[in-house]
Amino acid sequence: MSLVSCVLSVTALAQDQTPVFKAGVELVRLDVRVTDAQGQPIRDLKQDEVEVVENGDARPVVFFQHVQEPTESYADVANRTVAGEVSTNQGAARGHLYVLVFDQVHITPGGEQRARLAAQQFLRTRMRPGDRVALYALPGPGPQISFTADARHVADELLKVRGMGETQTVTATGSLSTYEAFQILRHNEDILRRVTTRNSDITGNSDTFRRADVSAFGTTPASPSNLVTEDANRLANVADGETRRVLAALSDVLRQMRTIEGRKSVLLISEGFFGDRLSREIENVAAAAAESYSVVYAIDVNRHDLDMTADEPVGGDQATAIHDKLEPLGSLAVETGGTLIVDANRHADEAFGSLAAQSQDYYLVGFAPGTSDTKNRDAYRRVSIRVKRRDAQVSTRTGFTLADSPARFDRHTAIERAMAAPFAQQALPIRYTTYVMRGGAAGMQRVILSLAADLPIAGPNQTSRADVAFVVRSAVDGRLAASGHDAIALPASRGDHATTGTGTYRVQFEVPSGEYVMRAVVREPGGLVGSADRRFTVRALDGPALTSGDLVLSAAPGELPVRPIAYTADGVSGVLELYGRTVEQLRDARVTVDLVPLGESHGVVSGSCDLQDARTDGSHASREARLELPLQGVAPGAYLARARVMSGSDTASEVVREVEIRAGTHPAAVDEADAAAFDPKAIVDGMLARQFITKLTNASSPVTNTASLGLERLGARDYPAAVSAFQSVLAADATDGEAAFLLGWAYHGAGDDRQAISAWRRAAFVTPTLIPAHLALAETYVRLSQPALAIQALHAGLAALPQSPELLSLLQRLERK
DSSP: OOOOOSOOOEEEOOOTTSOOOOTTOOOEEEEEEEEOTTSOBOOOOOGGGEEEEETTEEEOEEEEEEEOOOSSOHHHHHHHHTSSSSEESTTOOOOOEEEEEEEGGGSOTTTTHHHHHHHHHHHHHTOOTTOEEEEEEESSSSOEEEEESOHHHHHHHGGGOOOOOOSEEEETTEEEEHHHHHHHHTTOHHHHHHHHHHHHHHHSSSHHHHHHHHHHHOSSOOOHHHHHHHHHHHHHHHHHHHHHHHHHHHHHHHHHTTTSOSOEEEEEEEOOOOOTTOHHHHHHHHHHHHHHTEEEEEEEOOOOSOOTTOOSSOTHHHHHHHHHHHHHHHHHHHHTTOOEETTGGGSHHHHHHHHHTSOOOEEEEEEOOOSTTTTOTTSOEEEEEEEOSTTOEEEOOSEEOOTTOGGGSOHHHHHHHHHHSSSOOBSSOEEEEEEEEEOSSTTOEEEEEEEEEEEEOOOTTOOOEEEEEEEEEETTTOOEEEEEEEEEEOOOOOSSOOSEEEEEEEEEEEEOSEEEEEEEEEEOTTSOEEEEEEEEEEOOOSSSSOEEOOOEEOSSTTOOOSSOEEETTTBEEEEEEEEESSHHHHHTEEEEEEEEETTOSSOSEEEEOEEOOOEEOSSOEEEEEEEEEOOTTOOSEEEEEEEEEEETTEEEEEEEEEEEEESSOOOOOOOHHHHHOOOTHHHHTSHHHHHHHHHHHHTTOTTHHHHHHHHHHHHTTOHHHHHHHHHHHHHHOTTOHHHHHHHHHHHHHTTOHHHHHHHHHHHHHHOTTOHHHHHHHHHHHHHTTOHHHHHHHHHHHHHHOTTOHHHHHHHHHHHHO
């Protein structure tokens, strides 16, 4: 069962190069590419150099983030950000996102072949390891493949793409092309006379027109030109209907991708269409592209050379028809920041290849939209970006819509989509690491996840919380190994005008030894989402040989830091748990530690660990090694703490952990007012409270409703009612440790720490493995200036959970004092 520490610590964060935004504000984000006069990306743009203009009014930029294309190889970036000691989404490995869209309705049969061959060549030769590609043949039938790294499969599926367009249609009055139909509706009298004459000549006289008119419209004959006009209108209506199907399908495809972060290069392969009466539909596609950060590159596959086999149109008419059909494609490309690639059949390979060479360096610019016309959320709203730098060239989309923006997705949907996205999402910077200890069951190891996320500062009286979720799968077969979700309190304002701070989260789970991949997702109340991937190894720690868990270097009481920080005046401290089958295996063990500058091989400080008494649970033994290294004379910087577990002259185990050394002493702890601040929502929204209700519900307990009422009252700060509810639950089952733990917090909120301590002691007694109860006891004793009682509470917890790094770390800090 996963347990979450009952306290989620929050500290302020400096603002350099971090997003600036407010919790709960609906943001519109634009991906903006900025280049210099030579077409090279400008990588040092500042937030105050960017201006957003909506309806002629400048809108303040409240979110600004540079997404920089890594200079390293994809493998090097992945090794640093995914397989490193600390996993992060900042600078994470990501490639291009390509969407191949074949507009089958507007490609004549056979016209798709050259583009299809070029696309296959592109997929087989230009796709990089980090790239992802999707394929859609619209409106169907044909391939419908979402983002995948399997370029070979997509290339094979391209064989199923078929052109289905028709250039000539036979009507009741004769033949008529789509181009001629739209020209006639545009009141082109020359085309109308030409078609009327041609069809009259085909039949030999005008009887065809008279017969068609009498049978279709009554007994009064109409002029031949009127009949042709009516046929033109019917043909145009059919053409518009087919085009609407394609544009609606394209909008749906684009909107499905709106929660997948990053620019998508949409390669729309088509001969084009007539957009005279489709401005709304074209604008809807542009809006969908704006929502999904998609850039449309229109690939023209018309035959621009004269087709001597075709009857109509030829010569100038053919060129005019192609121009008219390409105009909507060009407009769509411009609206989304893309380009129209004309006559791609002549240089299809070069056209596709040029897209692969484009830089992935761009800026995410977020602003709060104007409040006018907020009811019409699906309207396309124009916006422009100005950059205050000489010769800067800006490429971005021209508008946005508020309908169904990612920020409006419900929490469950947003997190699910982030979990399924092809790349980590970078809107919220997050970083996390894992610690591996021996598990409580045979063959299982305990993994502790420690995560930190940059979150918006909570506003006055704000109770909103960020969501956090994680999924762990086997790297071998993709099997689900562990998952969970919880909430993180938003950072509180510290009066330094910062708009972001750090929220932290810890959880533990048990898995067998092996290779695993993990994705963690954090969503702040306004809808911004960050995710990061991690690949890690879980070693077998319950075998016959002497071994050890991971080294824990802590910077504060009870902390399992994502990246440890130590100060030269304080020294560096940590704990390491040794494991063996018997106490005798551990008796002669010794542990040495070297502090090695990162990138070097020789240590600058060395020392030995203080080994505590060995413990045994009957089948396994363990022994705690405590680390204390002075840092006087050590230069600040990045170091590697390397611990060797020795058995005689042999090295039984070696573990390392990166640590940052800073000059001076650890900053003063938060003041007493901040330390005493209590947010009951942190308890009510926590995993332990949810597990408590789930347990009662599954057992069909008669006090389930009472327990739910207790949590509701606790969250509402109605502490007397919460105390009464949890007392009723305990009256029904005196061994319910979670109820006793929650009762303690209800007493604490009411200001009665004496009763709170009694409740927590009861929780720790009936459920010895309830780590939050032991921590709550110890931290309350510390706050009451009773360190000896705090140490006693921690020892009681370690008797049940000897490998708990939370308890060990806090105990070590207290004993040092």
